[in-house]
Amino acid sequence: MEREMVDIESQTNHQEVPNNVFHKRNPPVTLKFEDVVYKIKIENGGILEKKKKASERKVILNGVSGIVQPGEILAMLGPSGSGKTTLLTALGGRLGGRLKGKITYNGDPFSNAMKRNTGFVTQDDVLHPHLTVTETLVFTALLRLPNTVAKEEKVALAKVVINQLGLVKCKDSIVGGPGLRGVSGGERKRVSVGQELLINPSLLFLDEPTSGLDSTTALRLVSTLFELARGGRTIVMTIHQPSSRLYYMFTKVLLLSEGNTVYFGKGSEALDYFSSVGFSPALAMNPADFLLDLANGIYTNELNEDVVVDKQQLIQAYKSCNADSQLRQMVQETNRNSSSRVENTAGFGKWPTNWWQQFTVLLRRDLKERKHEAFASFNIVQVVLTSFIVGLLWYKSDTAHMQDQLGLLFFLSSFWAFYPLYRAIFVFPDERVMLEKERSSGMYRLSSYFMAKMTVDLPMELVLPTVSILITYWMAALKATAAAFIFMLLTILTLVLVSQGIGLALGACVQNTKVATTFASVIGLTFMITSGFFVQNVPKFIAWLKYLSFIYYANELVIFSQYREGETYKCGKGKCLIYEYPGIKGLGFVNNRESQLRASLILLAMLFFYRFIAYVALMRIGVTRKSKSS
Numbered sequence: 001m002e003r004e005m006v007d008i009e010s011q012t013n014h015q016e017v018p019n020n021v022f023h024k025r026n027p028p029v030t031l032k033f034e035d036v037v038y039k040i041k042i043e044n045g046g047i048l049e050k051k052k053k054a055s056e057r058k059v060i061l062n063g064v065s066g067i068v069q070p071g072e073i074l075a076m077l078g079p080s081g082s083g084k085t086t087l088l089t090a091l092g093g094r095l096g097g098r099l100k101g102k103i104t105y106n107g108d109p110f111s112n113a114m115k116r117n118t119g120f121v122t123q124d125d126v127l128h129p130h131l132t133v134t135e136t137l138v139f140t141a142l143l144r145l146p147n148t149v150a151k152e153e154k155v156a157l158a159k160v161v162i163n164q165l166g167l168v169k170c171k172d173s174i175v176g177g178p179g180l181r182g183v184s185g186g187e188r189k190r191v192s193v194g195q196e197l198l199i200n201p202s203l204l205f206l207d208e209p210t211s212g213l214d215s216t217t218a219l220r221l222v223s224t225l226f227e228l229a230r231g232g233r234t235i236v237m238t239i240h241q242p243s244s245r246l247y248y249m250f251t252k253v254l255l256l257s258e259g260n261t262v263y264f265g266k267g268s269e270a271l272d273y274f275s276s277v278g279f280s281p282a283l284a285m286n287p288a289d290f291l292l293d294l295a296n297g298i299y300t301n302e303l304n305e306d307v308v309v310d311k312q313q314l315i316q317a318y319k320s321c322n323a324d325s326q327l328r329q330m331v332q333e334t335n336r337n338s339s340s341r342v343e344n345t346a347g348f349g350k351w352p353t354n355w356w357q358q359f360t361v362l363l364r365r366d367l368k369e370r371k372h373e374a375f376a377s378f379n380i381v382q383v384v385l386t387s388f389i390v391g392l393l394w395y396k397s398d399t400a401h402m403q404d405q406l407g408l409l410f411f412l413s414s415f416w417a418f419y420p421l422y423r424a425i426f427v428f429p430d431e432r433v434m435l436e437k438e439r440s441s442g443m444y445r446l447s448s449y450f451m452a453k454m455t456v457d458l459p460m461e462l463v464l465p466t467v468s469i470l471i472t473y474w475m476a477a478l479k480a481t482a483a484a485f486i487f488m489l490l491t492i493l494t495l496v497l498v499s500q501g502i503g504l505a506l507g508a509c510v511q512n513t514k515v516a517t518t519f520a521s522v523i524g525l526t527f528m529i530t531s532g533f534f535v536q537n538v539p540k541f542i543a544w545l546k547y548l549s550f551i552y553y554a555n556e557l558v559i560f561s562q563y564r565e566g567e568t569y570k571c572g573k574g575k576c577l578i579y580e581y582p583g584i585k586g587l588g589f590v591n592n593r594e595s596q597l598r599a600s601l602i603l604l605a606m607l608f609f610y611r612f613i614a615y616v617a618l619m620r621i622g623v624t625r626k627s628k629s630s
Contacts, residue, residue: 028070029105029117029203029234031091036064036101038086038259060086062259063101068252070202073225073235075242075267077288078256079296084238085123085207087256091236092120092205094440105203112350114203115442119196123207125188126437128365129177130372133167133191134158135365136175140195142361143443146352161197165190165224186217193221197228204228206237215243222246244286257295260315277317279309351445358444362452367460374460386415387468391475398477402569406583408476409562410533413555416465416492417499418524424503425516427453428618432511435618450615457500465496479562487561494603495554501610502550508617527551533583550606553599559584560596 039057061083068074076084089095091103093110105114127136137158145154162171167190175191176182183191189209196204206225210218222242226249229235239246247253253270255263263270271287274280274294281290282300293299299309351358394408428435439446469489478484503520510516527549529535530542538546546552563584568575579585 027106027202028232029114030070030107031068031203031234031236032066032102032104032107033087033091034065034102036061036087036090036099036103038083038090038095038099040098057098060259061090064254064256064259064261066252066254066261066264068234068236070232070234071229072251073229073237073249074252074254075247075250076236076238076254076256077240077242077291077295078262079292080240081258082256082295083259084256088205088207088236088238092118094120112442116199116352117202119199119201119204120441121189121192121196121204121206121209122437123211124433125192126434127175127177127188127191128369128434129175129180129182130369131365132172132174133183133187134162134171135368136191137161137194137198139361139365140443141198142353143358143438144195144199144352144441147354147357157198161194164197165194166220167191167194184217186213186221189213189221190224193224201233203234204236206235208238208240210239210242210246215245218243219245222249225249241292242288244288247286247288253291255291255295257297257311257314260311262295262311262314262318263291264318273321277314277321351442353444355445355448358448359452362444362449363455366452366456370456370460375463379464383419383464383468384471387471388475391472394472394476396475396477402578402581403583405478405562406533406559408472408478409558410531410555412469412472412492413495413531413551413558414528416468416496417528417551417554420461420465420496420500421503421520421524422517424500425507425520426513427504428507428614429511429513429516446615446618450618454611458497461496461500462493465492484561488558491554491557491561494600494607495550498550498554498603498606498610501607501614505610505613505617508614531555550603553603556599557596557603560599 037059038061039059042056042058064083064087066074076087078084086095090099093115103110108114131139138155141154141158142151145157149157162168167187170183170187174180174182175188182188193206193209204225209221209225213221225235225237229251242250247267250267252265253263253267254261255270263273265273267287270291271281274290279294279299294309294314295311297309297311299307353361390408390411394404397405397408435449438444439449466489469492473485473488474480478488502523506516506519506523507513510519526545528551530538530545531549531552532538532546533555563578565579567578569578569581570576
């Protein structure tokens with residue numbers, strides 16, 4: 001992928017970017033929302049108290065209305081907890097369920113066509129840390145743009161967005177993240193905006209786009225959004241405490257307090273409105289600061305004294321003034337004279353690309369991102385050093401010390417059962433936010449994501465176990481035949497994949513790494529104890545657990561790789577049959593091809609079964625998230 005991407009980029013660097021690189025955009029969008037109400041359940045207190053309050057709900061949004069037209073920027077202001085992000089999420093089509101009211105886009109409800117024509121920038125920049133800015137935007141373009149746009153044009157479009165957002169200087173720098181230095185906060189935010197601009201949306205939502213940015217960087221970002229709005233886009237954003245320079249770029253302002261509208265209208269007319277209802281700023285100040293003070297119930301009078309304001313007074317003042325009635329009348333008029341419908345004319349089907357294209361792009365992206373984690377120096381040192389220590393402890397062991405050899409074989413089975421298990425637990429919880437973000441924008445199918453992830457894990461997860469076995473096997477002087485070594489290696493690699501599958505299933509089902517790690521410890525230790533090495537005379541009522549233990553079957557196959565029926569070892573009688581050794585005989589193994597085939601097939605069945613559980617869990621999480629956020 002890197003060579004392919006470089007080739008495409010080199011072509012675009014030496015060619016003019018085509019004028020029609022942006023695919024056809026849907027008509028401009030007029031967004032209207034009327035009497036939006038959203039409630040959530042109150043879940044606090046003890047069990048009895050919860051039962052009493054089962055029917056109680058907290059109102060997050062209480063009859064909020066507004067309209068935003070093409071070329072306008074609507075800024076939603078309000079203190080923390082006022083409902084800004086909830087309203088933005090609802091307007092972006094990502095909230096439903098208990099949501100009441102009417103939200104329309106050119107007079108129509110939210111649809112898949114509208115979803116493809118909408119950009120949504122979350123407050124937190126959810127990006128792959130090891131990808132460069134160019135790679136991030138190119139991969140996004142390859143996934144989000146339809147097949148009607150050629151691959152070369154998609155890469156060229158990424159270059160256009162880089163130039164448009166002023167990211168040329170950092171285009172070859174990695175994005176970075178916690179503990180990994182990359183581009184600056186402002187550049188990260190612009191990359192997030194750039195991902196949404198790739199689809200050339202008519203409607204763009206941004207949640208706190210200036211959060212964590214200095215005033216100059218914030219001004220540059222909002223200035224870019226201002227230019228985008230002038231191009232005919234409809235832009236809606238939440239913003240916490242904008243400077244006065246930012247404030248006057250907003251076409252309209254919606255001020256919320258405890259889920260209620262305190263003001264909606266032109267930003268330049270907000271101070272005049274509040275003066276008309278008896279609240280004028282005593283000093284020349286940032287209008288945004290004045291509005292936020294009022295929304296918090298604080299007003300500074302002419303004596304420079306802070307006076308507590310009844311928030312209900314502000315809410316009732318807005319409802320009783322002409323502004324609210326004029327707004328409702330304007331919404332009704334635009335409903336009767338709605339703009340052209342947003343149709344799926346940009347070349348999108350249900351998905352922008354087919355399954356195979358999604359799979360190959362995700363495979364290349366995951367391969368580039370995951371290699372930094374899988375082959376981190378810490379992991380390499382950990383595995384190699386452990387392998388050498390184990391090789392030294394069992395250096396040139398032989399069948400004269402059968403218990404020692406059995407201990408080595410069981411250790412190898414146990415180590416490669418636990419090591420990938422704990423690593424895999426973190427895969428889906430760490431990527432959940434990214435998965436939700438990309439899936440909510442309709443970038444790809446869950447199946448293509450999952451299969452790409454599983455395919456990438458094959459080379460990534462099997463290299464270190466192979467290196468480890470190469471070191472330990474020959475240092476410990478295990479059976480020096482190619483067949484025995486290959487059989488042992490294949491058994492350990494299958495064990496690694498089964499263990500990884502259990503970790504993936506736990507991480508996907510629980511989605512809490514601490515809880516999942518606890519479950520993994522209990523499950524892993526249970527399977528290890530019941531595998532027969534430590535306790536062979538297990539009571540019958542619990543002996544069945546060993547048949548669920550993947551370590552039991554792996555240990556069985558590992559022993560098969562080293563010892564055959566009829567082979568002997570040195571004992572007090574001179575020579576004894578290996579399969580009569582108490583440590584092996586007590587396991588109940590039968591050394592024949594049928595038994596080997598049975599153990600192998602069970603491990604392979606576990607390999608697929610646990611991954612299937614992980615996939616179903618990811619599907620369930622998607623449904624649960626929609627129902628909760630809806």
